[in-house]
Amino acid sequence: MSPDLERLRRKVEAGERLSAAELDALRGAAQGSAGPTLWLTVAHALINAEANREALPLLERLRKDFPKDLQVRLGRARALLGLERYGDAEEALGEALALSPGDPEALKVLAVLAMRRGENARAQAHVAQVLERDPFDTEARLLKEELETGALSAPPPGEEQVLRPEFNAALAAALRRAGVAFRLQGRDVLVKQAGGEVARVDVASLFAAYGGNRQELAAYVDGLAARLGGLGTGGPEAPEAWLARLRPVLRPVGFEAQAAGALFRLGPAGLEVFYVLEDAEFVRYLPAARLGAVGLTAEAVDRAAWRNLExxxxEVRPAVLDRGEVRLAETFSGLWLLAEGDGYDGARLLTAEQRRRLRLHAGDGPLRVSLGRREYALVCRESDAAECEALARLGHSPDGIAGLFRLTEEGLLPVPSPR
Incomplete structure (x- = not known):
């Protein structure tokens, strides 16, 4: 796939609208393709542009030509949802589940539809299936919280439901109107403020928090864009306030290109240590440019961040790897999980109290560590060959840290890759 075509694919995946020229270029590339992938991207581009009626016949054709393709079924369901044909959409999602039982994307959409109708028991069953396979699925956890608090109720009759791609596109347009520098990156949007700091925002969380209808969407995302553009560190007049909220995070080498202007230092095992301000909604990196204005040094920031994390x-919890997925275990398993859900678990391994807690479970010997997911850290005894091999097979997510590490009393060291 050419770089230009890959750029268009990423824009569509992020829910952005394509220009007429971009859509024509995508159609032209799809004309010469054999499989459904590019035509499916065209269909999603049409849906992003609210051209659901144009997208649906294309998806119907793909459904006939590729009857076993899961993504085609999910795309068709999305178009039907955009046309408010909810019953037909549920039927399409059922077809997707017949092809791939337990598919999390289909189950989450079915859960939302059930919640909109007030069928909370049914929604809970769908969410439970997703979390059974992946306890760390962010969207499923948010849905679970909404179900437990009763935060999401059925919309009044006549209101139009806002779908995730439409929300993404509206947010991107609002950020452009507000003059906010941003970049969509997978499930996140990176927002750069005037002071140089970069905030990484989970768009899924923002979408889940939106409880309005389509008529209210424009005003909501405009307010959100203004808020994102105005994010700060508390200002030079109150450094103590944000010093108390500082936390260290571990990132792979070269991450400074993504968090431009953020303060960082070289860390252990070839990693880099960045500093974030604790925030319930946003990942906010501390800009290096702010230190001089408040009379602080990088060393003082580093000490405060590690002291706060200490x-x-x-909690250290037993876990198992089941077909490449992490699950909590009820008893000793030889694998332990740190998963506070705040993104600091990798750095916690370098604190004295966390190491003490690990020794209570795993003993005094060296540990093997996987930081392949930001949502958690996994450790096992280095002497346990089977668990070490399981960690090696686990791999890493796009925003995780590749490779395995060795944790000893001396600190964190890289494990050489097998030749």
Missing amino acids: AHPA
């Missing part, structure tokens, strides 16, 4: 260790 006071908040994670």
Whole structure:
């Protein structure tokens, strides 16, 4: 796939609208393709542009030509949802589940539809299936919280439901109107403020928090764009306030290109240590340019961040790897999980209190560590060959840290890749 075509695919995946020229270029590339992938991208581009009626016949054709393709079924369901044909959409999602039982994307959409109708028991069953396979699925956890708090109720008659791609496109347009520098990156949007700091925002969380209808969407995303563009660190007049909220995070080498202007230092095992301000909604990196204005040094920031994290260790829980997925275990398993859900678990491994807690479970010997997912850290005894091999097979997500590490009393060291 050419770089230009890959760029268009990523825009569509992020829910952005394509220009007429971009859509024509995508159609032209799809004309010469054999499989459904590019035509499916065309269909999603049409849906992003609210051209659901044009997208649906294309998806119907793909459904006939590729009857076993899961993504075609999911795309068709999305178009039907956009046309408010909810019953037909549920039927399409059922077809997707017949092809791939337990598919999390289909189950989450079915859960939302059930919640909109007030069928919370049915929605809970769908969400439970997703979390059974992946306890760390962010969207499923948000749905679970909404179900437990009763935060999401059925919309009044006549209101139009807002879907995730439409929300993404509206947010991107609002950020452009507000003059906010941003970049969509997978499930996140990176927002750069005037002071140089970069905020990484989980769009899924923002979408889940939106409870309005289509008529209210424009005003909501405009307010959100203004808020994102105005994010700061608390200002030079109150450095103590944000010093108390500082936390260290571990990132792979070269991450400074993504968090431009953020303060960082070289860390252990070839990693880099960045500093974030604790925030319930946003990942906010501390800009290096702010230090001089408040009379602080990088060393003082580093000490404060690690001191703060030392006071908040994670619970150490037994876990198992089941077909490449992490699940909690009820008893000793030889694998332990740190998963506070705040993104600091990798850095916690370097704190004294966290190491003490790990020794209570795993003993005094060296540990093998996987930081392949930001949502958690996995460790096992280095002497346990089977668990070490399982960690090696686990791999890493796009925003995780590749490779395995060795944790000893001396600190964190890289494990050489097998030749």
